[in-house]
Structure formats: structure tokens, C-alpha cells
Amino acid sequence: xxxxxxxxxxxxxxxxxxxxxxxxxxxxxxxxxxxxxxxxxxxxxxxxxxxxxxxxxxxxxxxxxxxxxxxxxxxxxxxxxxxxxxxxxxxxxxxxxxxxxxxxxxxxxxxxxxxxxxxxxxxxxxxxxxxxxxxxxxxxxxxxxxxxxxxxxxxxxxxxxxxxxxxxxxxxxxxxxxxxxxxxxxxxxxxxxxxxxxxxxxxxxxxxxxxxxxxxxxxxxxxxxxxxxxxxxxxxxxxxxxxxxxxxxxxxxxxxxxxxxxxxxxxxxxxxxxxxxxxxxxxxxxxxxxxxxxxxxxxxxxxxxxxxxxxxxxxxxxxxxxxxxxxxxxxxxxxxxxxxxxxxxxxxxxxxxxxxxxxxxxxxxxxxxxxxxxxxxxxxxxxxxxxx
Numbered sequence: 001x002x003x004x005x006x007x008x009x010x011x012x013x014x015x016x017x018x019x020x021x022x023x024x025x026x027x028x029x030x031x032x033x034x035x036x037x038x039x040x041x042x043x044x045x046x047x048x049x050x051x052x053x054x055x056x057x058x059x060x061x062x063x064x065x066x067x068x069x070x071x072x073x074x075x076x077x078x079x080x081x082x083x084x085x086x087x088x089x090x091x092x093x094x095x096x097x098x099x100x101x102x103x104x105x106x107x108x109x110x111x112x113x114x115x116x117x118x119x120x121x122x123x124x125x126x127x128x129x130x131x132x133x134x135x136x137x138x139x140x141x142x143x144x145x146x147x148x149x150x151x152x153x154x155x156x157x158x159x160x161x162x163x164x165x166x167x168x169x170x171x172x173x174x175x176x177x178x179x180x181x182x183x184x185x186x187x188x189x190x191x192x193x194x195x196x197x198x199x200x201x202x203x204x205x206x207x208x209x210x211x212x213x214x215x216x217x218x219x220x221x222x223x224x225x226x227x228x229x230x231x232x233x234x235x236x237x238x239x240x241x242x243x244x245x246x247x248x249x250x251x252x253x254x255x256x257x258x259x260x261x262x263x264x265x266x267x268x269x270x271x272x273x274x275x276x277x278x279x280x281x282x283x284x285x286x287x288x289x290x291x292x293x294x295x296x297x298x299x300x301x302x303x304x305x306x307x308x309x310x311x312x313x314x315x316x317x318x319x320x321x322x323x324x325x326x327x328x329x330x331x332x333x334x335x336x337x338x339x340x341x342x343x344x345x346x347x348x349x350x351x352x353x354x355x356x357x358x359x360x361x362x363x364x365x366x367x368x369x370x371x372x373x374x375x376x377x378x379x380x381x382x383x384x385x386x387x388x
Contacts, residue, residue: 047307047308047310047311048196048310048311049196049199049200049306049307049310050200050202050307051199051200051201051202051303051306051307051310052200052201052202052303053201053300053301053302053303054201054300054301055300055301056247056292056297056300057247057267057268059268059270059292059297060268060269060270062270062291064335065327065328065335065336065337065338066270066327066335066338067338068340068342069338069339069340070340070341070342070343071339071340071341071373072324072326072339072340072341072346072347072350072362072371072373073341073343073345073346074373074374075341075346075347075362075371075372075373076371076372076373076374077346077347077369077370077371077372078097078109078113078369078370078371078372079097079099079107079109079113079115079369079370080368080369081368081369082107082115082368083099083101083107083109083115083368083369083370084101084102084103084368085101085102085364085365085366085367086099086100086101086107086363086364086367086369086370087099087100087125087126087127087275087351087352087363087364087365088100088126088127088128088171088275088351088352088354088363089128089352089354089361089362089363089370090128090129090130090136090354091354091356091357091361092130092134094111095111095357096108096109096110096111097109097361097370098118098128098136099128099363099370100121100124100125100126100128100138100140101125102124104120104121104122104123104124104125105117105118105119105120105121105125106118106119106120106121106125106128106136106138106148109370118136118148118152119136119148119152119153119154120154121138121140121143121146121148121154122142122143123140123141123142123143124140124141124142124191125138125139125140125141125146126138126139126140126141126169126170126171126191127139127169127170127171127172127182127183127229127230127275128172129172129173129174129180130174131147131174131178131180131212132174132176132178133178134149134150135147135148135149135150136148137157137172137174137180139169139170139171139172139182139183140169141168141169141170141185141190141191142169142190142191143156143159143169144156144157144158144159144160144166144169145157145158145159145166145169145172145180145182145210145217157180157210157212157215158210158215158217161184161206161208161217161218161219162219164187165187166184166187167184167185167186167187167188167189167190167204168184168185168186168187168189168190168191168194169182169183169184169185170182170183170184170185170227170228170229171183171228171229171230171242171275171276172230173230173231173232173239173277173278175232175236176236178212178213179209179210179211179212180209180210180212181207181208181209181210181220181230181232181239182207182208182209182210182230183205183206183207183208183224183227183228183229183230183241184205184206184208184227185197185204185205185226185227185228185244186204186205186226186227187204187205187206188200188202188204189204194226195314195317196310197226197245198226198244198245198296199299199306199307199309199310200306201225201245201300201303201306202225203222203223203224203225204224204226205222205223205224205225205226205227205228205243206219206220206221206222206224206227207219207220207221207222207224207227207230207239207241207250207252208220220239220252221241221250221252221262224241224243224250225243225244225245225246226243226244226245226246227241227242227243228241228242228243228244228273228274228275229241229242229249229273229274229275229276229277229286229287229352230242230275230276231276231277231278231284232278232280233278233331234278234280234281234282234331236254236255237253237254237255237256238251238252238253238254239251239252239254240252240265240276240284242273242274242275242276242286243273244272244273244274244289245272247267247268247269247270247271247272247273247292248264248265248266248267248268248269248273249264249265249266249267249269249273249276249286249329249333250262250263250264250265251263251264251265251333264333265329265333266329266333266334266335269286269288269327270288270291270292270325271288271289271290271291271292271323271325272288272289272290272292272320273286273287273288273289274287274288274289274350274351274352274365275287275351275352275353275363277352277353277354277355279355282330282331283328283329283330283355284328284329284330284331285326285327285328285329285353285354285355285360286326286327286328286329286353287325287326287350287351287352287353287362287363288325288326288327288350289320289349289350289351289365290320290321290322290323290325290348290349291321291323291325293318293320293321295318296318299318320349321344322343322344322345322348322349323340323341323342323344323348323349324339324340324341324342324344324346324347324348324349324350324362324371325338325339325340325350326338326339326340326350326353326360326362339360339373346371347362347364347367347369347371348364348366348367349364349365349366349367350362350363350364350371351363351364351365352364355375358374358375358377359372359373359374359375360372360373360375
């Protein structure tokens, strides 16, 4: 064999490592292309939000009445595995518990513990309250403000105000004269999109009032940051509305020298206020969905990061810590006590707390159960009369 034949034979024999090099070059090209596409998507694809910068206050220390405790670990568990996302609960005079679930039903837990389907709204029933005629008034996140009669007939009361449709009817309270105070959390983002509202940091929420006699609705406050829980004071001289993504509760005065004005009732809470209820004896029970999230606080003043994050799958977003947290407030807005379960093993992401006959009934948007917590004897006094 001459030299040219040897050279030709050598060139025909590839290195044993050559296929591996080809493989990794292909992988590198694929990853580079994916990175370019990802950057292009995050930079140029339209975002579902138009965020503003917002800098939260430094979160308060968990001390004093907010000091961590495990008192909610002693709560009784009702309807475990039989309810899906009972965001709010209401208890009637017969001790039956009502809750709205993710499949569009209002269910009823009987005194013997059995669960029955009471009425279907076809939307997402959230806030619940009985009126003086035995009707269950429902804030349905999709369908608007509804009334369910004792015979289970569902009636739509109102779906818009001032020409603006409700986007996320959230919570309510019923006055003694039957007037319904309720919230529209966001006119832009509906149920399932509440984190978009948090990231956008724009005020899309409203506090509203429905008059059952005239069947009219008026707007008491607008430009609220995710208007959520609603509760009337003992004398019904003011109504509270939670602004979840500002970590505060706002007070609107209904009578007296400040009537028609609003102010801060409590601010810079240690978590995200969801629903709030009044025992009409001077105590409010405020459910915190979870404790403050350091990542969410960091995102607040960075709109470009929030805009990019909104384009990613939701499983990459900040997750709420599974922490059960209920705060007790007096009528001056002073935090006087708290009930907690830092482990989140028995109860977590509590979204409502209603007092009835010496117990707190606890709902959750992301749980499969209802909690029942026995209050200390000092708090277990006779309930105030319901709306007439």
C-alpha cells in the first residue's frame, strides 16, 4: 500500500469519539435555540398584565398578640374530603353549615356530619350570609350577587354597577335592614386570576351596596387593591373591606360625622387578608390567607420582572406558605389576639372565620375540609341577632 492509499484509508476511519461530539453539539444548538426563543418570548410576547411598581412596608414582627402559636391544631375537622375549596362558610339557626365549592355548588353540612348539595349557582360561590328572611345571599365570583331561597331557588340580584360588570364578586355582609354590602375584588381579573391582580398592582376593586327594596346598587368606594372581605360594625356605623394585596383593612363610615369618608382601619398586616366577619359584639375575625411572602414583597417594586413572570406557567410563581392564621380585632382596629397553625398540617390557607355559638367556623379556598374551633369561655357569649 503506498502513502496515498494509507492517507485515504486513515481519512475514512472516524474517531470513536466523533458520534459523541456530534450529539453534544446538537444538544448545545438545541439549548441555545431554546434560550433565544425564551428570551424573545419574555421580551416581546404580550403580557397578560400591565404592572406598576409597588414597595410594601417592611413586614411586622410576629410578636405580642401575633406571636406564633399552634392553637388551631386543636380545631375539629368537618366534611374532610367531601368539600372542594369551601372559601366561605355560613351557619343557620339550626346549626347547618353552608359552603361554596369549586364545582359551582353550595353544599350543606348537616348536624350529623353528612354533606348534601344545597343549590347550584353554576359559577364560583364565595362569600355567604343569611338575610332576615332565611335567604342565603351569595357573592359568586362569576355570576354576581345572588340569593338562594329556602326552597333552593337561585335568583340573580345584580351583576354590574355604574355600567361596569362585576369581574370577581367576592364577599358580603347583610345589615339588619337587609341591605347587602359586598365587594367586587377586581373588574379585570376573575377567579383563578387573582395572582395576576397581585402582580399588576393596580386598583381594580370596589365596595358596593345593594338595596333589596329598590333593587338598586351603588358604589361606595372604588380604586381598591383587590377588594375582598366585608364586615359591618356592631352598630352598623361603618363597614370594613379588606384590600388583600395592600395588607390592610379599609373602613368606610356609614353614619356619624365621618359618613361617606374612608380611612385605614388596620395596616401592614403580617399576611394577606381574605375574608373578615363580625360577631356584632365588637369583635372582628380576620382570616389571613397566608403569611407575607418575601419573594412577592421583592417583586413589588420591579414591574418588568412581574411582567416577565406573568408569562411563565403558574407553577413557577411564588407559592403561599401553608400556614393557618386568624387575627382578632376590636372596633378600633387593634389586634388583640391570633389563632395559628404554622405547620399547616391540620388547617392551612384559611380564607374565612365565622363565629357562631362559641365556635369559629373556618373555610379555605384550597382545602378539602371545614374547621371548627372552640373559643375560650370568655368569648363564647350569646350571638347578636341576625338581619331582620
